Amino acid sequence: MNLVGQRRKRTSVWLCAAFAGVCILGTGQVEAAKMPKVELCHFDADEGVFKKISVSGNAVQNHLANHGDIFPASSNGAGTITLDAECNEVIARNVFSRAYIDTDRDGTYDPQVDVEISELVDTNMDGVINAGDTVEFGQYPKTFDPCSLPPDADCPDLGNLTPTSVVVTNVFSATPNSVIVQSASGSLFNWENPGGLEIVRLGTIPEQILFDSFLDQPNDAITIPLGGEADPSDAVDITRPGNGANDYFFNVEINLAP
Numbered sequence: 001m002n003l004v005g006q007r008r009k010r011t012s013v014w015l016c017a018a019f020a021g022v023c024i025l026g027t028g029q030v031e032a033a034k035m036p037k038v039e040l041c042h043f044d045a046d047e048g049v050f051k052k053i054s055v056s057g058n059a060v061q062n063h064l065a066n067h068g069d070i071f072p073a074s075s076n077g078a079g080t081i082t083l084d085a086e087c088n089e090v091i092a093r094n095v096f097s098r099a100y101i102d103t104d105r106d107g108t109y110d111p112q113v114d115v116e117i118s119e120l121v122d123t124n125m126d127g128v129i130n131a132g133d134t135v136e137f138g139q140y141p142k143t144f145d146p147c148s149l150p151p152d153a154d155c156p157d158l159g160n161l162t163p164t165s166v167v168v169t170n171v172f173s174a175t176p177n178s179v180i181v182q183s184a185s186g187s188l189f190n191w192e193n194p195g196g197l198e199i200v201r202l203g204t205i206p207e208q209i210l211f212d213s214f215l216d217q218p219n220d221a222i223t224i225p226l227g228g229e230a231d232p233s234d235a236v237d238i239t240r241p242g243n244g245a246n247d248y249f250f251n252v253e254i255n256l257a258p
Ligand SMILES: [Ca+2]
Pocket: 102, 103, 104, 105, 106, 107, 108, 109, 110, 114
């Protein structure tokens, strides 16, 4: 093909692309362009698993509405099933207890905006707190008034906790208001909200502890010296008189049935 021929061919391709949905063919026929294929996770009832399929874009709504299909890397409408990009079911991460900075100050944990301090995760996925589970660490508040509202993605008042994960070897308490576990090195990790106060311990006694009193006494405290198993990047050690409030610099939630 000479240069002119090449250019003409390229021009016709561009025309097709420009008139989205309709391609005028050289013979004068008009043909509706096929919608692009879409990948879906289709539930194979025989095998009891989701399998990735590719369907015409025109058929997607029918598959979603009538076949129970789900897009890859998403959840079904009820939120009871979550699939990864390859249509494998994602096992929900079960967190028994959590300490978090309640950045939006609404009294509940919101993964999009609140900051995780420490979590006890059912890493061996047997539904109970026991050896083999892990304590996962995030960040801790360096002041009693961390982060700004609306939630600030670059909150400057946070320190980092390391290591990011410790394996549980012993369990001392597992109740709806007190979870206490120990690691192989002997360090203790607490999440407690027995009424009137919240406590989270991030390592060896008596260090690395946050204390939020809802009463006038004792004090609220952030005591995180350097060292120990959970080694903060920036130490703090501050207290203030109890202010009668459940302050948002940290909250504790324990997800255990009574
Ligand atoms: Ca919140």
